[in-house]
Amino acid sequence: xxxxxxxxxxxxxxxxxxxxxxxxxxxxxxxxxxxxxxxxxxxxxxxxxxxxxxxxxxxxxxxxxxxxxxxxxxxxxxxxxxxxxxxxxxxxxxxxxxxxxxxxxxxxxxxxxxxxxxxxxxxxxxxxxxxxxxxxxx
Numbered sequence: 001x002x003x004x005x006x007x008x009x010x011x012x013x014x015x016x017x018x019x020x021x022x023x024x025x026x027x028x029x030x031x032x033x034x035x036x037x038x039x040x041x042x043x044x045x046x047x048x049x050x051x052x053x054x055x056x057x058x059x060x061x062x063x064x065x066x067x068x069x070x071x072x073x074x075x076x077x078x079x080x081x082x083x084x085x086x087x088x089x090x091x092x093x094x095x096x097x098x099x100x101x102x103x104x105x106x107x108x109x110x111x112x113x114x115x116x117x118x119x120x121x122x123x124x125x126x127x128x129x130x131x132x133x134x135x136x137x138x
Contacts, residue, residue, distance in 0.1 A: 062137070070127075072123055084113055087112045091105050091109040
């Protein structure tokens, strides 16, 4: 189902059998699906090529731990950056609306930023454990 007015159209998916939409505006959705599948298959193929000469499972676990740590930290940093940006924008907007509350809003913002950054640090700790004290290596 397509909902919208003017130049803005929102897609609400009612059937999960047909993944492509009939409107010309939604050709980019089909292209993004195909592009993501190609990226995932390329990622798997590069992993297979990189570890083709390795016979033991231990080196495979170490190598995939490096990949998982990199991807995990990248996603955590991306999520943290988005959250921090939204927090700072909301604080600036609140201070612009009511300058008298600027100090309280800044204090609350710094507490929120510390909590957001803590999630990224937890991911870093898990990545370091996976790299240096991997529990899957026995």
